[in-house]
């Protein structure tokens with residue numbers, strides 16, 4: 001379904017970003033509506049570069065784009081776009097904590113940097129720290145914070161000015177399972193219950209599955225897929241999950257003779273299969289009857305996000321030159 005251009009949260013057309021000869025982002029075209037969006041890619045895919053570019057901290061080399069209705073600067077950043085910064089909360093990957101401050105002072109300072117009057121920034125700092133379960137720690141010096149608390153403090157500074165959109169760079173980086181769980185729950189609630197849009201950059205598929213409605217797969221600086229998680233995972237029409245009753249040995253052989261691949265995570269009576277082009281589902285029934293088994297269930301088998309991701313990046317596995325291809 002097409003969407004009016006102005007309804008997009010992010011609308012990029014062929015955005016390229018080079019560092020000298022190196023192409024960190026290549027002709028990235030994205031049209032994303034408001035919501036919770038996962039930006040998924042391995043280290044070096046270009047995720048941080050894209051976030052900085054959207055934040056207006058880094059110019060694109062070429063292309064054009066808008067975020068929250070604001071036009072991105074191309075070639076060079078001529079002036080800081082304060083309107084854009086007020087609409088975005090940025091949680092950087094690196095620690096940007098100021099030593100010697102208490103948690104509440106740090107978040108207040110962030111609010112003031114976004115242009116809020118001091119009293120208002122202070123009030124909001126207390127609110128967001130309470131919301132992010134740091135109420136008891138707010139008067140403590142931030143050097144005493146655990147990694148999980150520091151990550152939530154970084155989220156607090158991104159939320160202090162109540163922006164409609166969050167750009168989150170690896171928000172669960174370095175967290176133990178319990179802290180990661182807390183962070184993902186808070187992000188989900190912020191999106192689902194408080195209407196925040198977010199672009200969550202991560203290399204962890206499970207983070208995207210837990211929090212996001214949509215996903216953008218970035219690899220080697222290129223977009224390899226974008227859409228809702230369900231849509232992308234269901235796009236393959238060639239996989240089925242079938243359950244049979246009886247001795248399935250002959251049935252399996254019969255399938256293989258018809259060029260059907262039995263996928264590794266099948267069990268003896270529950271098969272996950274990949275069918276060849278022009279396959280008709282009636283063939284399952286015919287082969288089952290011929291092999292003396294009863295077909296109990298047959299349904300389309302959507303890919304998991306992990307399978308989708310691996311398939312999206314598989315083309316490059318044989319390309320030993322992919323890094324070289326990003327130069328020049």
Ligand SMILES: Nc1ncnc2c1ncn2[C@@H]1O[C@H](COP(=O)(O)OP(=O)(O)OP(=O)(O)O)[C@@H](O)[C@H]1O
Nearest residue numbers: 019022023024041042043044045046047048049050
């Ligand atoms: N200032 C820079 N100068 C030169 N190359 C850079 C610069 N910043 C990033 N790069 C390169 O651009 C590519 C993309 O980097 P980026 O940090 O955007 O990726 P990423 O997906 O966020 O990965 P990571 O999670 O490792 O940060 C990497 O190969 C990186 O080495």
